[in-house]
Amino acid sequence: xxxxxxxxxxxFFVFATSWIGLVAYPYLQLGHMQPVKSxxxxxxxxxxxxxxxxxxxxxYAANGCIYCHSQQVRxxxxxxxxxxxxxxxxxxxxxxxxxxxxxxGTMRTGPDLSNIGVRQPSVRWHFEHLYEPDVVxxxxxxxxxxxxxxxxxxxxxxxxxxxxxxxxxxxxPGHEVIPTQEARDLVxxxxxxxxxxxxxxxxxxxxxxx
Amino acid sequence: xxxxxxxxxxxxxxxxxxxxxxxxxxxxxxxxxxxLLLGSAxxxxxxxxxSFPHLLDSAGWLTFGRxxxxxxxxxxxxxxxxxxxxxxIWLMARLCRVALRHRGMLLGAGVAWNFGVALGTAxxxxxxxxxxxxxxxxxxxxxxxxxxxxxxxGWGVIMFRYxxxxxxxxxxxxxxxxxxxxxxxxxxxxVLLIWQPVQGSVVGAVNWWYGHNxxxxxxxxxxxxxxxxxxxxxxxxxVHSYYLSILGFWxxxxxxxxxxxxxxxGGPFPAWxxxxxxxxxxxxxxxxxxxxxxxxxxxRGHFHYLKxxxxxxxxxxxxxxxxxxxLEGSLMAIPSLNNLTHFTxxxxxxxxxxxxxxxxxxxxxxxxYIIPRLVGWEWPSAAMIRWHFWxxxxxIALMVAALTVGGFLQGLELNDPQVAFMTSVAVxxxxxxxxxxxxxxxxxxxxxxxxxxxxMLMRRGERREEATLLxxxxxxxxxxxx
Numbered sequence: 105x106x107x108x109x110x111x112x113x114x115x116f117f118v119f120a121t122s123w124i125g126l127v128a129y130p131y132l133q134l135g136h137m138q139p140v141k142s143x144x145x146x147x148x149x150x151x152x153x154x155x156x157x158x159x160x161x162x163x164y165a166a167n168g169c170i171y172c173h174s175q176q177v178r179x180x181x182x183x184x185x186x187x188x189x190x191x192x193x194x195x196x197x198x199x200x201x202x203x204x205x206x207x208x209g210t211m212r213t214g215p216d217l218s219n220i221g222v223r224q225p226s227v228r229w230h231f232e233h234l235y236e237p238d239v240v241x242x243x244x245x246x247x248x249x250x251x252x253x254x255x256x257x258x259x260x261x262x263x264x265x266x267x268x269x270x271x272x273x274x275x276x277p278g279h280e281v282i283p284t285q286e287a288r289d290l291v292x293x294x295x296x297x298x299x300x301x302x303x304x305x306x307x308x309x310x311x312x313x314x
Numbered sequence: 315x316x317x318x319x320x321x322x323x324x325x326x327x328x329x330x331x332x333x334x335x336x337x338x339x340x341x342x343x344x345x346x347x348x349x350l351l352l353g354s355a356x357x358x359x360x361x362x363x364x365s366f367p368h369l370l371d372s373a374g375w376l377t378f379g380r381x382x383x384x385x386x387x388x389x390x391x392x393x394x395x396x397x398x399x400x401x402x403i404w405l406m407a408r409l410c411r412v413a414l415r416h417r418g419m420l421l422g423a424g425v426a427w428n429f430g431v432a433l434g435t436a437x438x439x440x441x442x443x444x445x446x447x448x449x450x451x452x453x454x455x456x457x458x459x460x461x462x463x464x465x466x467x468g469w470g471v472i473m474f475r476y477x478x479x480x481x482x483x484x485x486x487x488x489x490x491x492x493x494x495x496x497x498x499x500x501x502x503x504x505v506l507l508i509w510q511p512v513q514g515s516v517v518g519a520v521n522w523w524y525g526h527n528x529x530x531x532x533x534x535x536x537x538x539x540x541x542x543x544x545x546x547x548x549x550x551x552x553v554h555s556y557y558l559s560i561l562g563f564w565x566x567x568x569x570x571x572x573x574x575x576x577x578x579x580g581g582p583f584p585a586w587x588x589x590x591x592x593x594x595x596x597x598x599x600x601x602x603x604x605x606x607x608x609x610x611x612x613x614r615g616h617f618h619y620l621k622x623x624x625x626x627x628x629x630x631x632x633x634x635x636x637x638x639x640x641l642e643g644s645l646m647a648i649p650s651l652n653n654l655t656h657f658t659x660x661x662x663x664x665x666x667x668x669x670x671x672x673x674x675x676x677x678x679x680x681x682x683y684i685i686p687r688l689v690g691w692e693w694p695s696a697a698m699i700r701w702h703f704w705x706x707x708x709x710i711a712l713m714v715a716a717l718t719v720g721g722f723l724q725g726l727e728l729n730d731p732q733v734a735f736m737t738s739v740a741v742x743x744x745x746x747x748x749x750x751x752x753x754x755x756x757x758x759x760x761x762x763x764x765x766x767x768x769x770m771l772m773r774r775g776e777r778r779e780e781a782t783l784l785x786x787x788x789x790x791x792x793x794x795x796x
Contacts, residue, residue, distance in 0.1 A: 119531070
């Protein structure tokens with residue numbers, strides 16, 4: 105082990121095995137996967153993201169939602185994720201085709217969001233929850249995202265999407281809290297998270313190769 | 315690594331090499347320590363936010379989801395990488411017995427590196443994070459880091475190329491490998507995740523191939539290179555076994571590089587990928603035990619040196635933690651146990667044990683050895699070194715204990731379908747508060763060390779002829795070099 109070329113070759117080739125195995129080959133296997141036609145609706149599954157949801161995924165990234173929320177449902181043979189209600193089936197590679205990047209996450213400081221659009225389909229609920237999480241969900245340690253909202257004086261009638269604030273961050277009398285475009289995009293993105301379409305490879309059995 | 319008295323000639327040669335390294339290495343150390351202080355502050359803020367979610371919650375740039383990745387990237391790229399580069403360059407030059415040439419360029423690369431870290435951190439706080447773990451810096455900051463790194467890593471390889479003839483020591487293999495692996499990792503991850511993003515769940519695979527390898531193939535080899543150098547050097551005795559070092563090195567390279575997917579067990583991937591990583595993770599027992607035996611047998615009969623030598627005390631703490639954290643990591647990859655620890659605070663506990671308990675402590679040990687040789691001055695206060703050690707050691711022990719126990723309980727609740735989700739938040743809450751308190755101990759340790767470092771640069775305190783020891787000892791002749 106005293107010569108540079110031999111040492112270099114060893115260092116290079118040993119590492120190359122993992123580069124081929126965990127980067128190049130998965131890319132070839134999964135990198136060009138396409139949506140399928142849903143047997144139920146006849147639409148593409150997973151459905152493409154709308155412009156607002158794409159913008160919302162950037163808000164999701166910018167504010168680090170992934171540090172507390174995962175977006176993956178593990179199969180029933182391995183975990184209790186399905187019993188716990190995170191989704192009707194395990195998530196598979198095809199579920200993430202539309203997202204760049206996908207936010208699989210590695211923490212469940214907060215609940216899994218793979219199917220939050222199914223569990224909480226109300227736009228109003230999401231605005232209220234983002235503004236004052238621990239008022240909407242007692243005991244929650246999610247920080248307030250009230251910097252994604254603006255306070256403004258009520259002009260005439262209250263705005264249709266004014267947030268019903270109950271907690272200590274209520275606006276002064278004569279003012280209302282309105283979501284910014286960022287908050288609207290974020291909620292559009294959250295509501296688009298519905299990984300419950302039946303996909304051919306996701307029937308709840310152990311992960312099969314797509 | 316002989317115990318023999320150095321000749322005048324070799325003393326002159328070493329002094330020559332140290333003189334050539336002084337500027338760049340001290341620059342990497344200084345900037346690293348500055349980032350460590352800032353990173354500690356942001357870590358503390360994130361930790362307290364988990365107990366007090368209303369703390370500083372009115373502005374976007376102070377929200378948890380930005381402060382936490384800012385903390386992580388600062389300590390990884392600002393602190394750990396900077397100090398690792400400083401230690402790595404110093405070790406490489408000493409072991410190759412070549413003086414550093416064109417140090418102005420290395421210094422310039424160091425400035426660029428720091429500029430890249432500052433730019434990236436500002437990007438995260440401003441809301442430009444990519445939310446790809448360990449790679450949050452926005453795409454317009456990472457090329458700066460890459461170019462700066464290419465210059466720095468190139469220096470290590472060039473020094474090795476022009477080394478003086480003679481035996482190549484195990485630390486040199488590790489350093490050469492680290493200098494070559496890092497740019498490969500960083501370039502692959504940046505191209506596939508940021509510049510030409512891949513689709514779907516492939517992101518997760520590339521992300522964790524990178525995330526785990528930056529620990530295993532960048533920080534770990536530098537930490538081990540340092541431990542392999544410092545332990546025999548301070549004791550004045552050779553490494554126990556050459557063959558164990560070879561086994562440890564090549565098995566680390568082979569198995570560690572395949573570990574990444576154990577972060578995504580049960581995730582949306584073909585089963586073979588996760589299985590390969592689980593197997594490789596368990597196989598990590600081989601390099602870890604090889605290194606542990608080698609270091610233990612080198613230390614055997616000399617553990618009383620830990621009373622005196624700051625370098626040895628920090629380094630041995632780090633080396634022992636390496637064994638513990640690696641074995642813990644192998645166990646965490648076994649699916650039935652992973653089921654309990656996955657998605658919980660157990661994981662950040664494990665990460666801190668590795669990056670702090672092992673790597674950071676080892677780097678502190680190396681700095682206690684290297685800095686006096688660069689500055690030409692001995693450490694001004696043994697008491698402050700003792701404070702530094704005990705604050706850091708108790709802080710990391712408390713943090714890991716809190717996160718491990720809390721994460722375990724959290725995992726039990728998360729896995730129980732009969733229990734509401736909020737129970738898992740409530741059960742870990744007191745442990746999160748203890749973790750935040752442990753951060754105060756660590757931040758205090760870093761302040762003590764920073765003050766000590768500045769006093770050292772200013773050559774404060776009395777002139778000493780002998781190395782500063784942690785405790786008075788009978789016969790100085792027992793310690794050839796400290």
